[in-house]
Amino acid sequence: MEIHKPIKVALIGNPNTGKTSLFNQLTGLTQKVGNYPGVTVDKKQGTCRLSINQTAIITDLPGTYSINPTSVDESIVLTSLLNTTDKDFPDVIVVVADIENLKRNLFLFSQVKDLEIPIILAINMSDQMDRKGISLDVETLQKELQTEVVLISARKNIGIEAVKEKIANCAKVSITYPLCSINHKIDGDYFKQLKAVSPNHTLYELWLMITQNNFPESITDEEKIKLLEFTQDVSMVKRYQHKETIYRYQQINEILKRTYKIDRTKAKDLRGKLDKVFTHKIFGYVIFFGVLLLIFQSIFDWSTVPMDFIDAQFANLSEFVTKQMNSGVLRDLITDGIIPGIGGVVIFIPQIAILFLFVAILEETGYMSRVVFLMDKIMRRYGMSGKSVIPLISGTACAIPAVMATRTISGWKERLITILVTPFTTCSARLPVYAILISLVIPDKKLFGYFSLQGFTLLCLYVLGFAIAIVSAFMLHKLLKVKSTSFFVAEMPNYKLPSIKNVVFDVIEKTKAFVFGAGKIILAISIVLWFLASNGPDSFESVADEVTNNIENSNLSATEVQRKIASSKLEKSYIGIMGKAIEPAIKPLGYDWKIGIALISSFAAREVFVGTLATIYSVESDDENTSTIKQRMRAEINPETGEKRFNLAVGMSLLIFYAFAMQCMGTLAIVKRETKSWRWPMAQLIGMGILAYVASFITFIIFS
Amino acid sequence: MNTIATLVKGEIGIISEESLDVIPLKLLEMGCLPGVEVELLQVAPLQDPLYICVNGSHLAIRKEMAAQIKIIKS
Numbered sequence: 006m007e008i009h010k011p012i013k014v015a016l017i018g019n020p021n022t023g024k025t026s027l028f029n030q031l032t033g034l035t036q037k038v039g040n041y042p043g044v045t046v047d048k049k050q051g052t053c054r055l056s057i058n059q060t061a062i063i064t065d066l067p068g069t070y071s072i073n074p075t076s077v078d079e080s081i082v083l084t085s086l087l088n089t090t091d092k093d094f095p096d097v098i099v100v101v102a103d104i105e106n107l108k109r110n111l112f113l114f115s116q117v118k119d120l121e122i123p124i125i126l127a128i129n130m131s132d133q134m135d136r137k138g139i140s141l142d143v144e145t146l147q148k149e150l151q152t153e154v155v156l157i158s159a160r161k162n163i164g165i166e167a168v169k170e171k172i173a174n175c176a177k178v179s180i181t182y183p184l185c186s187i188n189h190k191i192d193g194d195y196f197k198q199l200k201a202v203s204p205n206h207t208l209y210e211l212w213l214m215i216t217q218n219n220f221p222e223s224i225t226d227e228e229k230i231k232l233l234e235f236t237q238d239v240s241m242v243k244r245y246q247h248k249e250t251i252y253r254y255q256q257i258n259e260i261l262k263r264t265y266k267i268d269r270t271k272a273k274d275l276r277g278k279l280d281k282v283f284t285h286k287i288f289g290y291v292i293f294f295g296v297l298l299l300i301f302q303s304i305f306d307w308s309t310v311p312m313d314f315i316d317a318q319f320a321n322l323s324e325f326v327t328k329q330m331n332s333g334v335l336r337d338l339i340t341d342g343i344i345p346g347i348g349g350v351v352i353f354i355p356q357i358a359i360l361f362l363f364v365a366i367l368e369e370t371g372y373m374s375r376v377v378f379l380m381d382k383i384m385r386r387y388g389m390s391g392k393s394v395i396p397l398i399s400g401t402a403c404a405i406p407a408v409m410a411t412r413t414i415s416g417w418k419e420r421l422i423t424i425l426v427t428p429f430t431t432c433s434a435r436l437p438v439y440a441i442l443i444s445l446v447i448p449d450k451k452l453f454g455y456f457s458l459q460g461f462t463l464l465c466l467y468v469l470g471f472a473i474a475i476v477s478a479f480m481l482h483k484l485l486k487v488k489s490t491s492f493f494v495a496e497m498p499n500y501k502l503p504s505i506k507n508v509v510f511d512v513i514e515k516t517k518a519f520v521f522g523a524g525k526i527i528l529a530i531s532i533v534l535w536f537l538a539s540n541g542p543d544s545f546e547s548v549a550d551e552v553t554n555n556i557e558n559s560n561l562s563a564t565e566v567q568r569k570i571a572s573s574k575l576e577k578s579y580i581g582i583m584g585k586a587i588e589p590a591i592k593p594l595g596y597d598w599k600i601g602i603a604l605i606s607s608f609a610a611r612e613v614f615v616g617t618l619a620t621i622y623s624v625e626s627d628d629e630n631t632s633t634i635k636q637r638m639r640a641e642i643n644p645e646t647g648e649k650r651f652n653l654a655v656g657m658s659l660l661i662f663y664a665f666a667m668q669c670m671g672t673l674a675i676v677k678r679e680t681k682s683w684r685w686p687m688a689q690l691i692g693m694g695i696l697a698y699v700a701s702f703i704t705f706i707i708f709s
Numbered sequence: 710m711n712t713i714a715t716l717v718k719g720e721i722g723i724i725s726e727e728s729l730d731v732i733p734l735k736l737l738e739m740g741c742l743p744g745v746e747v748e749l750l751q752v753a754p755l756q757d758p759l760y761i762c763v764n765g766s767h768l769a770i771r772k773e774m775a776a777q778i779k780i781i782k783s
Contacts, residue, residue: 286754382755
């Protein structure tokens with residue numbers, strides 16, 4: 006049997022049309038997330054089996070209203086469709102439309118159709134037609150659009166087989182002539198001349214190249230010069246674009262008049278009723294605050310059990326390996342470097358997953374758009390946009406995707422301010438630090454009999470993160486002299502029940518990306534730290550003898566002697582020397598050199614704090630007694646006062662330091678990429694660093 | 710002069726032809742075209758932005774933009 010070459014398929018559609026649902030149905034668990042070359046936009050691909058000897062590679066392109074891009078994400082769509090010579094250029098395009106917004110969806114369809122690539126139109130949510138009073142004459146529509154039309158319901162798995170069948174037959178899909186040939190109607194001569202530039206490209210391709218200034222490889226230098234001449238008269242190009250849009254809608258209206266009917270009396274006004282509640286001037290904000298409270302309470306409450314479990318399992322694993330292996334450098338590397346390092350990553354999977362779960366549900370249901378609407382005016386006062394709320398909420402999971410999410414904000418100044426303040430929001434990397442410090446210094450009591458005091462402290466830290474983000478945004482708004490025109494439009498999608506499949510896939514995908522991305526850094530740092538902690542300059546080797554000599558006459562037990570030796574070894578190691586070097590600078594904040602070591606390593610990524618302390622204290626403790634990190638931290642004594650090292654003042658001071666300081670290489674790198682300058686990430690690093698130092702100094706004084 | 714910003718909640722107007730040049734391309738592409746009906750559905754708690762329905766699209770736009778789009782009250 007002959008196996009055919011896979012068919013390359015691209016999915017295109019407006020946001021909120023269920024494009025991702027269709028993608029999930031077609032590809033299932035085969036999907037992978039990669040990157041487009043040069044940009045950080047996620048490229049989602051998966052394979053789909055069409056028949057015994059035929060598969061398809063499906064690419065889910067970012068949602069867009071038009072192929073004229075207004076953001077980096079949207080420009081991916083245009084670039085993918087113009088690069089006809091690219092190895093990933095689609096053999097067939099599936100445009101996904103939503104039955105309720107068919108007119109606007111057909112606008113995008115008409116643009117894609119004009120590129121003369123084989124195309125299939127999949128109209129989604131067809132199961133809702135009866136309920137919404139919609140009827141559609143599919144046969145006439147197929148004729149009018151000269152395109153195969155499939156009615157589907159991606160969520161209910163209806164029509165998916167038909168889509169596969171059409172893809173398999175894509176060779177037979179007609180491309181004939183463009184749907185609208187609109188441009189000729191605007192200015193015949195102008196477009197005739199434009200077409201004459203390159204016979205190998207369709208007129209619409211050439212028109213897109215000049216309006217979007219996006220020239221694919223298939224264009225020669227000579228042709229490019231000619232094309233650039235057409236862009237000279239900017240206002241004319243703009244006028245023609247406006248005309249083109251109007252002509253397209255006129256054509257679509259004509260077609261829909263003959264094929265699409267809606268009985269408005271049948272439509273139930275659920276949207277209106279829900280909007281009244283969710284955007285109400287009092288209830289709207291109360292509900293929003295309630296939702297936030299629910300999210301944060303859940304993160305803390307639901308994750309303690311799996312986190313303690315993971316923590317204990319890694320401690321057991323270390324113990325097991327210690328017993329199984331012969332002692333030596335390799336065993337030490339595994340039990341004190343690698344295992345605690347991996348454990349430090351795995352432990353916060355529960356919290357990240359819960360956060361991504363809530364964000365996914367809020368997006369899926371359409372509630373997030375109401376938040377944008379509710380918050381826009383307020384956010385504008387602080388130099389941001391209603392759309393900044395999404396990055397600020399996503400920032401509670403991880404600042405990296407949050408900075409990328411600012412791309413939907415069209416005004417540059419609003420976007421820049423959002424990028425600069427997003428790292429103040431409490432990201433999940435701070436959570437393990439907060440979690441361990443809170444459980445060490447805040448008593449486990451109930452507030453008003455229900456809310457746990459520890460949970461409440463965590464909530465306060467979240468609120469503090471948002472508050473400082475808002476305050477700094479306001480200051481940046483007044484200080485920054487950046488010229489930009491902001492233009493705001495947000496679609497308010499219909500309310501939907503979240504699809505479990507979409508939510509689950511989204512959570513898995515994001516958690517995976519985060520764990521593997523951050524995991525690499527954390528593991529590498531853990532190993533470096535282990536090396537720095539178990540090696541030192543010349544005098545390091547003789548530490549054991551010195552200690553033994555010094556305490557020869559005292560009657561200490563063997564374990565205590567061992568502990569003394571380990572502790573002196575750490576002090577004399579490379580990392581101990583580094584920690585000691587910065588001790589004078591951090592002493593006013595209440596920290597000793599061991600915390601100093603954790604601070605140094607946290608500058609790569611803050612979640613390393615917990616792992617570092619785990620490494621430091623496991624190096625220090627004797628091998629037979631591998632207890633959990635929390636127990637080891639609790640037992641730590643401040644030799645100057647004889648009290649616990651992690652008392653309330655030190656704990657609070659550390660919490661504030663981690664709340665404010667910019668300790669994430671990943672975020673700095675992404676800010677550099679998104680702002681195209683080192684200026685902004687450097688400003689974040691220094692500004693947030695100074696703020697963190699001053700604020701934790703004050704906190705330490707207040708609580709001691 | 711009537712604009713989208715002068716509509717009251719629940720009122721419907723028709724976007725006038727002369728607005729074509731002031732409407733950004735993106736908004737046109739989303740269906741906000743001269744000659745079509747526009748309904749003001751909701752006003753945000755602080756009187757801005759406005760939540761409109763135009764050509765079947767449900768959109769939130771800022772008052773500043775809405776005040777530039779002229780309409781004929783029906």
